[in-house]
Amino acid sequence: MSRLRLAAQLERIGRVMAWIGIAIVGLLPFPIAYDAIARWMGHPTIWVFEVSLYGFIAAGFLANALALSSGSHFRITLLGHLFPRARPWLDLFALLVTLAFALVLVYATLRFAHYSWSYGIRSNSLLSVPQFIPQLVLPLGALALALETVALLLRGRMPGHDAEESG
Numbered sequence: 398m399s400r401l402r403l404a405a406q407l408e409r410i411g412r413v414m415a416w417i418g419i420a421i422v423g424l425l426p427f428p429i430a431y432d433a434i435a436r437w438m439g440h441p442t443i444w445v446f447e448v449s450l451y452g453f454i455a456a457g458f459l460a461n462a463l464a465l466s467s468g469s470h471f472r473i474t475l476l477g478h479l480f481p482r483a484r485p486w487l488d489l490f491a492l493l494v495t496l497a498f499a500l501v502l503v504y505a506t507l508r509f510a511h512y513s514w515s516y517g518i519r520s521n522s523l524l525s526v527p528q529f530i531p532q533l534v535l536p537l538g539a540l541a542l543a544l545e546t547v548a549l550l551l552r553g554r555m556p557g558h559d560a561e562e563s564g
């Protein structure tokens with residue numbers, strides 16, 4: 398498999414996760430509106446706040462790869478502007494640091510979810526959600542970030558430079 402085909406496959410995985418995150422954000426207004434109406438009628442729900450909080454967190458983590466690939470991810474570009482000849486090396490360094498961060502995050506959040514699963518930790522709410530379930534989105538989002546970073550490394554280009562150069 399060629400380098401660019403592998404990059405495209407990795408990007409596709411990130412897009413699927415991002416679309417799941419976008420779908421979650423698109424669905425969140427419904428339970429929130431239901432809760433608002435139920436509260437107004439004097440019958441508040443016990444589940445909407447917790448479920449919507451988990452949904453927002455899941456959406457944010459699952460959209461990590463899309464943010465990176467579109468150049469919307471947090472980054473500092475001062476050194477690249479001060480030393481334009483070093484920019485490719487600075488971009489490579491930034492991507493390698495991002496990859497290292499994502500891999501550490503995958504490992505740490507998997508351990509976190511495993512700990513919650515091993516000890517049967519549940520939320521302190523009336524729903525009593527097993528915490529490993531919402532925590533599993535953390536390593537998935539970190540994995541999406543890692544795969545997208547590998548795709549960018551394979552392509553050899555930092556996203557967002559076109560917007561910076563034209564603006």
